[in-house]
Amino acid sequence: MPETFPIRSRTFNLAGENIDTDQIIPARFLTTTSRTGLGRFAFHDWRFDASGSPRPGSPLSGFDASGASILVAGRNFGCGSSREHAPWALLDYGFRAVISCEIADIFRSNAARNGLLPIVAPEAAHQWLLDNPGAEVEIDLEATRVHISGGPGFDFDIEPFARHCLLSGNDPMGYLLDQADEIRQFEEAAA
Amino acid sequence: MSPRSLFDKIWDAHIVRAETPDTPATMYVDLHLVHEVTSPQAFAELEDRGLKVRRPDRTLATIDHSTPTLPFKAGSPPPYATDAAAAQVETLYANTARHGIELNGWESEHRGVVHVIGPELGATQPGMTIVCGDSHTATHGAFGALAFGIGTTEVGHVLATQCLLQRKPKSMRVHVTGRPGPNTSAKDIILAIIAKIGVDGGTGHVIEYSGEAITALDMEGRMTLCNMSIEAGARAGLVAPDEKTVAFLDGRKRTPQGAEWDQAVARWRELYTDEGAHFDSEVVVDVEGLRPMITWGTAPDTAIALNDAVPAYRNDSDRKAADYMRVAAGETVSGQKVNRVFIGSCTNSRISDLRAAANIMRGRAISPGVTALVVPGSVWVKAQAEEEGLDKVFKAAGAEWREAGCSMCIAMNGDKGAPGELIVSTSNRNFEGRQGPGVRTMLASPAVAAASAVTGRVTDPAKLKEAEYA
Ligand code: SF4
Numbered sequence: 001m002p003e004t005f006p007i008r009s010r011t012f013n014l015a016g017e018n019i020d021t022d023q024i025i026p027a028r029f030l031t032t033t034s035r036t037g038l039g040r041f042a043f044h045d046w047r048f049d050a051s052g053s054p055r056p057g058s059p060l061s062g063f064d065a066s067g068a069s070i071l072v073a074g075r076n077f078g079c080g081s082s083r084e085h086a087p088w089a090l091l092d093y094g095f096r097a098v099i100s101c102e103i104a105d106i107f108r109s110n111a112a113r114n115g116l117l118p119i120v121a122p123e124a125a126h127q128w129l130l131d132n133p134g135a136e137v138e139i140d141l142e143a144t145r146v147h148i149s150g151g152p153g154f155d156f157d158i159e160p161f162a163r164h165c166l167l168s169g170n171d172p173m174g175y176l177l178d179q180a181d182e183i184r185q186f187e188e189a190a191a
Numbered sequence: 192m193s194p195r196s197l198f199d200k201i202w203d204a205h206i207v208r209a210e211t212p213d214t215p216a217t218m219y220v221d222l223h224l225v226h227e228v229t230s231p232q233a234f235a236e237l238e239d240r241g242l243k244v245r246r247p248d249r250t251l252a253t254i255d256h257s258t259p260t261l262p263f264k265a266g267s268p269p270p271y272a273t274d275a276a277a278a279q280v281e282t283l284y285a286n287t288a289r290h291g292i293e294l295n296g297w298e299s300e301h302r303g304v305v306h307v308i309g310p311e312l313g314a315t316q317p318g319m320t321i322v323c324g325d326s327h328t329a330t331h332g333a334f335g336a337l338a339f340g341i342g343t344t345e346v347g348h349v350l351a352t353q354c355l356l357q358r359k360p361k362s363m364r365v366h367v368t369g370r371p372g373p374n375t376s377a378k379d380i381i382l383a384i385i386a387k388i389g390v391d392g393g394t395g396h397v398i399e400y401s402g403e404a405i406t407a408l409d410m411e412g413r414m415t416l417c418n419m420s421i422e423a424g425a426r427a428g429l430v431a432p433d434e435k436t437v438a439f440l441d442g443r444k445r446t447p448q449g450a451e452w453d454q455a456v457a458r459w460r461e462l463y464t465d466e467g468a469h470f471d472s473e474v475v476v477d478v479e480g481l482r483p484m485i486t487w488g489t490a491p492d493t494a495i496a497l498n499d500a501v502p503a504y505r506n507d508s509d510r511k512a513a514d515y516m517r518v519a520a521g522e523t524v525s526g527q528k529v530n531r532v533f534i535g536s537c538t539n540s541r542i543s544d545l546r547a548a549a550n551i552m553r554g555r556a557i558s559p560g561v562t563a564l565v566v567p568g569s570v571w572v573k574a575q576a577e578e579e580g581l582d583k584v585f586k587a588a589g590a591e592w593r594e595a596g597c598s599m600c601i602a603m604n605g606d607k608g609a610p611g612e613l614i615v616s617t618s619n620r621n622f623e624g625r626q627g628p629g630v631r632t633m634l635a636s637p638a639v640a641a642a643s644a645v646t647g648r649v650t651d652p653a654k655l656k657e658a659e660y661a
Pocket of ligand 1: 256325596
């Protein structure tokens with residue numbers, strides 16, 4: 001998991017709407033029992049043809065994780081299946097944040113939980129980013145603010161507990177395990 | 192107390208620790224469904240932390256996504272597509288054995304698609320909270336349960352604590368009026384709803400479906416309906432339980448018996464939305480005279496009546512989708528040449544779906560050059576279909592009658608189409624490449640899929656009859 005915030009990077013654009021988790025990582029790569037090393041399958045069928053050769057003109061060609069690790073995507077990014085393999089693959093491929101004007105529910109919570117920041121931008125800022133690929137952006141998780149060099153910055157919402165866990169390294173599993181007594185009482189009352 | 196929706200009632204009854212501005216609610220989970228694809232990393236995390244599964248008795252597992260549907264001899268190894276698929280299934284066997292979880296594996300008469308077996312076992316019950324590492328968990332909402340998909344990290348949370356950290360979603364009522372026309376089913380209704388509200392129309396919401404068109408559906412139809420709630424972006428979809436719900440559950444393996452049954456039914460009768468309950472949004476959809484639907488694009492909200500023309504493109508994504516699907520605005524998809532037909536998936540693989548398909552195929556042959564796969568949702572559905580002789584109808588028509596599983600819905604078990612092929616599919620997702628790289632998928636009901644198999648063209652079942660009697 002990436003450890004350092006804020007994130008400062010250039011953006012990489014995938015403008016299509018409704019980019020679903022089957023595009024992010026096709027289902028046939030889900031026969032894994034591990035959560036690591038999935039970057040090679042990220043957007044696999046956009047990057048490679050049926051014989052496994054790189055596709056010329058793939059929407060991902062020119063992606064360079066070292067310089068542009070913030071993905072700007074079209075509306076309703078991450079729709080479809082609940083596979084957590086999608087954020088695992090994007091992180092391993094080199095993305096650290098996704099900005100869109102709308103991000104699908106399950107993907108959004110899966111992403112936040114893994115440290116891939118899901119940022120919902122106002123329409124105008126989103127459009128500006130789509131119109132200006134390679135923009136220089138800083139995502140300040142502490143202040144929940146996005147700064148765009150030469151463009152319209154904005155505040156964003158992130159579930160406060162997810163944000164707290166990311167910033168403090170706290171662990172939701174531990175938080176739940178600490179509620180063992182309350183859970184037992186709930187079970188006894190319901191029985 | 193102020194009036195509450197069905198969703199409010201279920202939510203309130205499952206809160207272990209209330210939501211605060213800083214922390215989500217801790218929500219208790221009554222039933223946790225587990226399959227081989229989204230659970231291995233969660234079990235591994237329990238292992239790493241030295242944790243046990245808190246409530247194996249509230250956990251129910253099966254194998255469905257990676258499993259082959261080709262028949263094989265008892266005692267010989269299943270013909271897995273890859274070693275990785277075999278290893279994934281074996282991992283679930285090991286994990287469930289270690290933690291004392293019921294696994295409906297190869298030897299079980301209730302092995303099958305996770306969302307088919309929950310209701311069939313009577314494990315799915317009104318008023319429950321049900322989760323699974325699978326977005327189509329919404330299917331179980333047909334019984335008036337709050338059921339939704341979760342990620343693998345959350346699968347680990349539920350295994351270890353039987354709880355989930357959740358902010359309360361918003362609520363939406365989709366009120367469906369009117370009587371659909373001939374040759375339609377719940378599939379056509381949900382496709383019409385998604386076409387109306389859009390693939391993101393339900394984002395952040397739990398949908399309650401109500402209205403005469405919904406109460407008229409049988410339980411299997413309601414499962415088809417709730418199943419595709421996620422295709423409108425919703426977390427969950429549900430329908431208030433009624434006499435049909437009770438009758439469906441009566442006598443199933445995991446439903447309460449005797450006096451406990453009576454108490455359960457009394458509780459279920461309290462599960463309805465109070466007059467005047469608040470919804471964050473409300474939509475009315477009229478399905479009076481609805482005609483069979485089909486999708487033309489690569490998102491589920493591109494559904495149109497089968498004989499209507501593809502509408503003008505709304506944006507670039509629509510244009511790209513039309514190019515991919517090799518269709519064009521202003522033209523109908525009816526009559527397009529079909530390569531394969533898939534009848535199956537958690538949307539449409541129950542007995543009523545197979546009957547609908549068999550009714551079309553009975554006494555007819557599928558078109559030469561079309562491969563039709565009929566994949567029952569569970570071993571139990573398969574047995575029932577065979578008892579009714581439906582397997583013979585399919586085989587006589589030239590279709591393949593397979594073993595239970597997800598199969599070509601997700602194409603990760605080896606069942607898939609070839610690049611460029613057009614598949615009319617009863618599943619729930621027409622995403623690019625969902626049924627194999629480069630494959631074009633059109634979503635439709637079992638009746639439309641079967642009619643299209645017979646003619647080799649995208650076909651309205653009504654047209655099929657006209658053609659023969661003409
Ligand atoms: S049948 Fe398809 S949608 Fe349903 S659980 Fe299996 S893969 Fe998912």
